[in-house]
Amino acid sequence: xxxxxCPTPEPVxxxxxxxxxxxxxxxxLGLILSFGIPVLFGNLFxxxxxxxxxxxxxxxxxxxxxxAVGSTGSIxxxxxGFCIGVCGGFTIPIAQQFGAGNHREMRRYxxxxxxxxxxxxxxxxxxxxxxxxxxxxGMDTPLDIYQRAYCYIxxxxxxxxxxxxxxxxxxxxxxxxDSRTPVIWLSTAAVVNMALDVIFILNFHLDVFGAAMATVLxxxxxxxxxxxxxxxxxxxxxxxxxDWRWERRRMGExxxxxxxxxxxxxxxxxxxxxxxxxxxxxxxxxxxxxxAASKVSMFFCxxxxxxxxTMATYGGQxxxxxxxxxxxxxxxxxxxxxLAYSVLSLILLHFFSDPLNMLFLDGGSAPLLPxxxxxxxxxxxxxxxxxxxxxxRLLIQGMGFSPLATLSGVLELAGRAVIxxxxxxxxxxxxxxxxxxxxxMADLFLLPACLYCFRxxxxxxxxxxxxxxxxxxxxx
Numbered sequence: 001x002x003x004x005x006c007p008t009p010e011p012v013x014x015x016x017x018x019x020x021x022x023x024x025x026x027x028x029l030g031l032i033l034s035f036g037i038p039v040l041f042g043n044l045f046x047x048x049x050x051x052x053x054x055x056x057x058x059x060x061x062x063x064x065x066x067x068a069v070g071s072t073g074s075i076x077x078x079x080x081g082f083c084i085g086v087c088g089g090f091t092i093p094i095a096q097q098f099g100a101g102n103h104r105e106m107r108r109y110x111x112x113x114x115x116x117x118x119x120x121x122x123x124x125x126x127x128x129x130x131x132x133x134x135x136x137x138g139m140d141t142p143l144d145i146y147q148r149a150y151c152y153i154x155x156x157x158x159x160x161x162x163x164x165x166x167x168x169x170x171x172x173x174x175x176x177x178d179s180r181t182p183v184i185w186l187s188t189a190a191v192v193n194m195a196l197d198v199i200f201i202l203n204f205h206l207d208v209f210g211a212a213m214a215t216v217l218x219x220x221x222x223x224x225x226x227x228x229x230x231x232x233x234x235x236x237x238x239x240x241x242x243d244w245r246w247e248r249r250r251m252g253e254x255x256x257x258x259x260x261x262x263x264x265x266x267x268x269x270x271x272x273x274x275x276x277x278x279x280x281x282x283x284x285x286x287x288x289x290x291x292a293a294s295k296v297s298m299f300f301c302x303x304x305x306x307x308x309x310t311m312a313t314y315g316g317q318x319x320x321x322x323x324x325x326x327x328x329x330x331x332x333x334x335x336x337x338x339l340a341y342s343v344l345s346l347i348l349l350h351f352f353s354d355p356l357n358m359l360f361l362d363g364g365s366a367p368l369l370p371x372x373x374x375x376x377x378x379x380x381x382x383x384x385x386x387x388x389x390x391x392x393r394l395l396i397q398g399m400g401f402s403p404l405a406t407l408s409g410v411l412e413l414a415g416r417a418v419i420x421x422x423x424x425x426x427x428x429x430x431x432x433x434x435x436x437x438x439x440x441m442a443d444l445f446l447l448p449a450c451l452y453c454f455r456x457x458x459x460x461x462x463x464x465x466x467x468x469x470x471x472x473x474x475x476x
Contacts, residue, residue, distance in 0.1 A: 021035060021176070021177025022099075022177060022317070023177060023313060023317045024099055024321040024323050024326065028314075028326060028329040028330040029336075031314070032307075032310050032311075032333055032334055033337075035177065035179050035310050035313065036179070037306075039179045039182075039305075039306040039310055040302055040303055040306035041183045041186075041187070042179070042182050042186050042306075043302040043303075043306050043309075044302050045183065045186035045189070045190045046186060046302075047302055055360055056197045056211065057201070057208060058292070058361060058362055059362055060201060060202065061201070061207060061208070062362060063284075063361070063362060063364060064145055065207070066288055066292070066360065066361075066365075068146075068148035068149040068152060068208060069148075069211065069291070070291025070292075070294070071139070071145060071149050071280060071291075072136070072149050072153040073272075073276065073291065074272035074273040074275070074276035075135055075136075075153060075273055075276075076153060076156060077265075078265075078270060078273060079128055079157065080160070080163055081262075081265030081266060081268070081269050082124070082263070082265050082269075083120075083124070083160060083163045083167060083262070084265060085265035085266070086117075086259060087113075087117060087164060087168040087258070088171055088261055088309075088312060088397075089254075089258030089259070089260065089261035089397065090116060090117065090171070091113065091171030091172055092257050092312065092397060092398055092400070093106075093109040093254065093316075094106050094109050094113070094176075095313050095317050095320065095398065096316045096319060096400065097320060098176055098177075098320065099317030099318060099319070099320030100321055107236070107237060107238075107239050108243045108250060109250065110172055110237065110239070110243075111239055111243045112247070112250045112251055112254050113254055114168065115244075115246065116251065116258065117164045117165075118164075120164070121161045121164035122161070125158065125160045128157035128160065129154065129158055132153060132154045132157055133150060135153075136149055136150055136153070138277075139273060139277045139280060140280045140281055142284055144284065145284065148208045151207070151212070152211065153212075155209055155213055155216060156215065156216065158216070159215075159216030159217075162217075162219040163219055163223075164223075165227060166220075166226060167223075169223060169226035169227045169230050172237070173229060174309065174313050176237075177313070178229075179310075181225075181226060181229045181233075182222070184225070185225035185226055185229075189219065189222040189225075190218065192218050193214050193215060196210075196213070196214035196217060197214045200214055201214075257397075257402045260402040260403045260405070261397055261402055261406070263406055264405060264409035265409070267406070267412070268412045270413055271412055271413040271415070271416025271417060271420075271434075271438060272416065274420035275416050275419065275420050275423070277420070278423035278424070279431050282431075285368060286371065286428055286431075288361070288368055289368040289372040290372075290431070292357045292360035293357055293371075293372040294375075296353070296356045296359075297376055300345045300349065300383070301386065304341075305390060307390055308390030308393065308394035309394065310334070311330065311331070311390075311394045311395040311398060312395070312397055314327075314330050314395070314398065315327060315330075315394070315395040315396075315398025315399045316398040316399070316400075318330070319398065319400055324457055324458035327399065327457070328454065334391050335388070338391055339387070341383075342383040342386075342387055343384075345380060346380045346381065346383065349376060349377060350380075353372075353373045353376050354369050354373060356376075357372040357376065374429070375428075378432040378436065379435060379436065382435070382436035382439055385436070385439040385443050386439045388439075388446070389442045389443060392443070392446035392449070392450045393405045393408055393446055395450065396449060396453050399457060401449075408442040408446050408449070411441040411442050411444070411445050412438035412441060413438075414441065415434070415437040415438035415441040416435070416437070418437070419431070419433060419438075
């Protein structure tokens with residue numbers, strides 16, 4: 001029942017307790033903050049990769065190069081977002097089994113997720129590299145920036161295995177409550193990224209290829225560091241040969257969790273591609289303004305991403321342990337944090353949007369500031385609906401209902417598709433409202449969907465479901 005205390009999992013050693021974070025015990029707000037703050041810094045460093053590239057490109061290579069990099073943003077998000085989504089989904093069963101105290105099953109799900117990451121990483125890399133040109137052509141990329149855009153995004157696509165490596169190993173660590181190790185390696189990689197940007201772009205004159213190569217190599221460094229931590233830092237993650245057997249049932253359960261999350265990212269990104277194509281049709285000046293404002297907004301949205309990642313792990317561990325009441329308590333606490341931060345960010349952007357946009361624009365692009373400000377402030381007015389999207393969707397996925405959460409991405413796609421059709425009629429102002437409309441439409445579905453998931457878990461048809469049954473419940 002909803003009011004019952006959490007069942008007690010099998011005891012763990014003091015070493016495991018010290019190295020991991022159990023989110024099934026203690027104050028939900030305190031746990032969300034202690035787990036989420038390192039995730040936030042990780043997201044900030046993740047954005048720093050792209051921001052450093054964009055700032056150096058915009059300041060040293062000019063507005064045309066900035067537009068070239070920016071024009072690939074939505075397709076970059078589509079592909080890399082799929083990678084992030086599937087890796088996050090593959091680690092949800094790990095969090096559930098850790099919460100339930102079933103470490104043997106946890107290791108087997110980790111091994112299965114590693115197999116799937118290898119296969120998907122290879123397939124996605126080959127496909128995107130082969131069809132990169134057709135993708136940019138289909139997005140109506142302006143001819144004056146096409147070659148640079150192709151060079152940049154092709155390099156990113158070729159480095160997709162590095163993204164799979166980092167996101168899966170970091171997800172495994174977060175599933176155990178370790179949100180600090182990914183931050184340590186991302187911060188190290190961010191410093192390396194800045195150094196490589198200077199070397200590749202300013203010294204070797206590699207143009208946008210140097211920016212992309214710096215990003216890929218830095219991501220590879222972060223992934224390698226997290227992999228070493230997974231292999232050597234946690235005794236409960238040490239696998240045996242039997243753990244690596246290919247079991248169709250287990251692989252099916254992992255796909256049931258991971259693929260919908262990856263598709264959700266991609267479905268959302270398809271809508272962004274539609275909007276990007278519509279903005280591309282308005283001309284290079286509008287592409288440049290949107291690129292600068294989007295980079296600023298990405299930084300301000302990092303806390304929302306951190307809230308979502310935190311709720312995925314929090315939901316996974318507490319669902320695995322059967323702590324139904326704590327799921328509701330954590331949801332309320334995170335909503336409060338989302339509202340407070342949304343108000344704060346709106347105030348800050350009202351006063352500082354122009355200087356922040358100028359971080360990504362050169363002197364010759366200063367006349368574009370009114371456009372960049374309009375785009376950025378429109379997004380900021382709807383940051384709280386965005387916070388709710390991340391909180392509800394990732395909590396639903398963490399509880400084991402990944403396919404259900406994916407439907408919200410379909411609504412986001414519909415919202416952006418409608419606005420994309422209106423951009424040729426109403427111009428740039430319509431493009432500014434594309435994401436806000438998508439966020440609101442997703443929330444209209446996610447709120448009742450989350451309440452449905454709570455009812456399914458706290459009042460099962462026959463007794464309390466175990467962690468494996470939670471995996472199956474997502475498909476019912």
